[in-house]
Amino acid sequence: MFVLILSLICSLLIAVFAVQNANLVTIQLLWVTKDVPLVLVILGSAFAGALIMLLLAIWRELRLKLKPKHHPKDQSLNNDLPVLQENSTLKSTDAKDKNEV
Template sequence: MFVLILSLICSLLIAVFAIQNAGLVTIQLFWVTRDVPLVLVILGSTFAGALVMLLLAIWRELRLKLRSKQNSIEQSQKSDPSGQQAISPLKPTDGAE
C-alpha cells in the first residue's frame, strides 16, 4: 500500500512539473533536429525510465526463479543416493486407445 501511495505522489509531482515546463525545446539526435514541447520530453523520459525499471525487475524475477528451480533440482539429486532422478513410466502414444 505504501508503494502505491508513493508512486501516486511521484506521478503527481512529475505531472505538475511537466505541465509547468511546457515551453518548446530543440532536440537533436544525430542528424535529426526537432522542436518539441518540454512536457513531452519530461513525460517521455519518465516513461522510458519506468519501462527500463520494469524490464530490469522482470529480468531479476526470472533469474531468481531460474536459480530457485536449479537449486531444487540440485537438492533432489543430492537426496537421491544413486544420483539419478526417478523417471515416471510413460504410456506409448501410438494413437491406439
C-alpha cells in the same frame, strides 16, 4: 500499499512539473533536429525510466526463478539419510536377535 502511494505521489509531481514547463525545446539526435514541447520530453523520459525499471525487475525475477536452489541445509539432510537407514536396519536386526534368544 506504501509503495503504491509513493508511486502515485511521484507521478503527480512529475505531471505537475511537466505541465508547468510547456515551452518548446530543440531536441537534436545525430542529424535529426526537432522542436518539441518540454512536457513531452519530461513525460517521455519518466515513462522510459519506468519501462526500463520494469524490464529489469522482470529479468531479475525470472533469473531467480530459473536458478536451481541448492542449500547447505539440504545437503546435510541428505547426508544424514543413510545414517537413519543404518539405524533402522540395526534395530530390525536387534529385534531378530532378541526373538532368536
